[in-house]
Amino acid sequence: MSKVILLVEDDEDNRDLVSFVMQRSRLDVDLVIAENGQEAVDKALASPPHLILMDMQMPVMDGWHAVPILKADDRTKHIPIIAFTAQAKPEDKARSREMGCVEHYTKPMDPEELLALIQKYLNQ
Amino acid sequence: MVATAKTYATQVSQPVQSTGAQKVQETPAVKQQNKESAKQSLLAADRFVKEGNFEQAKIEVEKAQKLDSSNPYIQAFLDRIAYFETLQKKNAPPPVAASEPPKAATPAAPAKPPVTAPPTPHPQPAPPRPVVQPPPGPAAPTPPAAATPPKPAAPQQKFTPPPPPPHPGAAPAAPDTSVNSRLEEMRAQIELLTKALHQEKLAREEIKDRQLQSAVSQFRAALEKAWVNGAPREEDSQQLHQLALSLALPEEVEVSVQREVKIDMYSRAVKEVVAKRKLLKSSSSTLEWLRKVYQISVAEYLENESKFLLDLVADQYKGTLLLISEDATGRDPLSSKLKMSGYATIIAATPEVALEKIEKINPNVILCEAKFKQSVLSGVKFLHVLRANSKLNATPFILFCDPSEIQDLQSSELRPNEGYVKKPVDFDELSAVMNEKLVRFREYISKLI
Numbered sequence: 001m002s003k004v005i006l007l008v009e010d011d012e013d014n015r016d017l018v019s020f021v022m023q024r025s026r027l028d029v030d031l032v033i034a035e036n037g038q039e040a041v042d043k044a045l046a047s048p049p050h051l052i053l054m055d056m057q058m059p060v061m062d063g064w065h066a067v068p069i070l071k072a073d074d075r076t077k078h079i080p081i082i083a084f085t086a087q088a089k090p091e092d093k094a095r096s097r098e099m100g101c102v103e104h105y106t107k108p109m110d111p112e113e114l115l116a117l118i119q120k121y122l123n124q
Numbered sequence: 125m126v127a128t129a130k131t132y133a134t135q136v137s138q139p140v141q142s143t144g145a146q147k148v149q150e151t152p153a154v155k156q157q158n159k160e161s162a163k164q165s166l167l168a169a170d171r172f173v174k175e176g177n178f179e180q181a182k183i184e185v186e187k188a189q190k191l192d193s194s195n196p197y198i199q200a201f202l203d204r205i206a207y208f209e210t211l212q213k214k215n216a217p218p219p220v221a222a223s224e225p226p227k228a229a230t231p232a233a234p235a236k237p238p239v240t241a242p243p244t245p246h247p248q249p250a251p252p253r254p255v256v257q258p259p260p261g262p263a264a265p266t267p268p269a270a271a272t273p274p275k276p277a278a279p280q281q282k283f284t285p286p287p288p289p290p291h292p293g294a295a296p297a298a299p300d301t302s303v304n305s306r307l308e309e310m311r312a313q314i315e316l317l318t319k320a321l322h323q324e325k326l327a328r329e330e331i332k333d334r335q336l337q338s339a340v341s342q343f344r345a346a347l348e349k350a351w352v353n354g355a356p357r358e359e360d361s362q363q364l365h366q367l368a369l370s371l372a373l374p375e376e377v378e379v380s381v382q383r384e385v386k387i388d389m390y391s392r393a394v395k396e397v398v399a400k401r402k403l404l405k406s407s408s409s410t411l412e413w414l415r416k417v418y419q420i421s422v423a424e425y426l427e428n429e430s431k432f433l434l435d436l437v438a439d440q441y442k443g444t445l446l447l448i449s450e451d452a453t454g455r456d457p458l459s460s461k462l463k464m465s466g467y468a469t470i471i472a473a474t475p476e477v478a479l480e481k482i483e484k485i486n487p488n489v490i491l492c493e494a495k496f497k498q499s500v501l502s503g504v505k506f507l508h509v510l511r512a513n514s515k516l517n518a519t520p521f522i523l524f525c526d527p528s529e530i531q532d533l534q535s536s537e538l539r540p541n542e543g544y545v546k547k548p549v550d551f552d553e554l555s556a557v558m559n560e561k562l563v564r565f566r567e568y569i570s571k572l573i
Contacts, residue, residue, distance in 0.1 A: 086560035088556030107560075108402070110406060110409055
């Protein structure tokens with residue numbers, strides 16, 4: 001059975017790139033897209049994914065607001081969330097960890113690094 | 125020289141006609157002239173008899189009779205003509221070459237004193253003796269029809285001697301012609317068959333080529349589908365191989381097409397990645413990962429390097445960067461790192477120098493120290509100068525500041541394209557901030573477009 005990854009990203013190019021990498025990953029996964037935090041919460045609560053890749057700066061609802069909601073709900077609190085952001089300051093990393101993100105992956109991305117991270121949390 | 129009877133008759137008939145016209149007067153002179161003309165007509169008749177032209181001979185005799193009915197030879201001529209006609213009918217019924225026998229009968233004409241017939245080489249033939257072989261020789265009278273050469277193998281010739289026995293070593297003439305024509309016919313047939321076979325061979329080759337092309341394009345389509353996201357799984361590879369077998373593709377063609385498709389698909393993927401290189405941490409490591417995904421060996425990569433060269437060149441260049449710093453010890457290593465990352469890095473020691481260069485280089489990112497000892501302009505003041513310039517006020521601008529200055533900067537209102545990095549500069553942090561600002565700048569530009 002395929003595992004489901006929820007990619008939360010407002011930038012179309014980044015979405016395309018992650019999708020490009022995932023298609024070539026040989027991982028048996030389905031990628032579900034959300035363009036902002038609100039959409040991510042709705043989709044995750046409706047059908048909990050196996051993993052969430054969350055951009056932290058987005059319109060409508062950013063990751064800083066969406067992650068606490070997901071971590072507060074019983075249906076989604078167990079889902080590993082990887083903060084996927086350009087915000088690379090140590091305080092940002094610390095903040096995302098405090099919220100319950102398992103990793104703080106800083107853009108720009110490296111395909112192999114990202115895939116290794118995804119595999120790590122999908123296999124847990 | 126042999127004068128033909130016809131010519132002779134024409135010559136003699138002219139005076140006869142004119143004489144005939146004057147016959148009405150019947151003067152003694154005319155009478156004498158008529159007798160002379162009648163004699164000429166009989167001479168002509170004699171010639172015609174010798175030629176076997178009995179009809180013309182009769183006409184000449186009749187002419188002579190009209191001119192001089194008293195001529196005693198007229199009846200003799202008529203009898204003579206009748207005799208030879210009967211003989212001709214009996215012995216030589218008119219064959220195809222009708223002119224020959226009557227001509228041969230010519231020597232049978234009786235010698236008449238008044239008829240000065242040209243001497244004939246043959247003795248006067250006895251009536252029962254039919255016709256003799258026309259002898260060769262200049263004296264032999266030649267009929268008008270003799271101008272046509274006689275046919276060599278005319279079987280109708282009654283007295284034609286039989287052909288000589290064939291030479292033991294030589295093929296007879298008639299069979300030779302027949303065999304040759306048959307050979308020619310067969311040769312022509314062989315030529316036609318050879319041509320037809322050649323055309324059929326070409327047609328078969330063309331069909332084979334078309335079938336192969338069709339099979340290759342079918343196989344290629346299946347391969348492209350399977351290779352679009354990298355090397356296919358083992359079971360998919362097996363299915364592709366089965367497809368190649370069912371299409372009767374030669375093994376070398378299968379391998380060659382697979383190799384082409386693999387390189388094409390990798391090349392397409394490289395183009396996609398290069399288009400998004402600003403979102404990637406390292407283009408080279410991404411390309412290395414892609415080569416693993418598409419199973420591109422070093423040999424294959426080197427073999428097709430020219431195909432990827434443009435992509436790689438494009439991949440190297442990320443943009444132009446202006447670095448403004450008077451501290452060479454910190455500035456130069458950072459400049460090297462930025463260059464290695466793909467930025468064309470231009471250095472300016474002070475904001476004033478930067479203003480001189482900035483219009484020329486039109487940078488994609490500006491990195492600037494917050495304080496300068498050798499300049500009246502600080503980094504923030506320089507930022508204000510740029511904000512006033514409509515061409516540069518959206519360009520990503522990053523200040524390097526001490527931790528003590530951060531509070532001041534945070535309190536000032538920074539625009540989306542503006543940011544800061546604390547000193548000493550951490551390269552990864554700088555890269556992250558630069559990329560974030562570049563993303564914002566792209567968004568800003570795309571909204572303008």
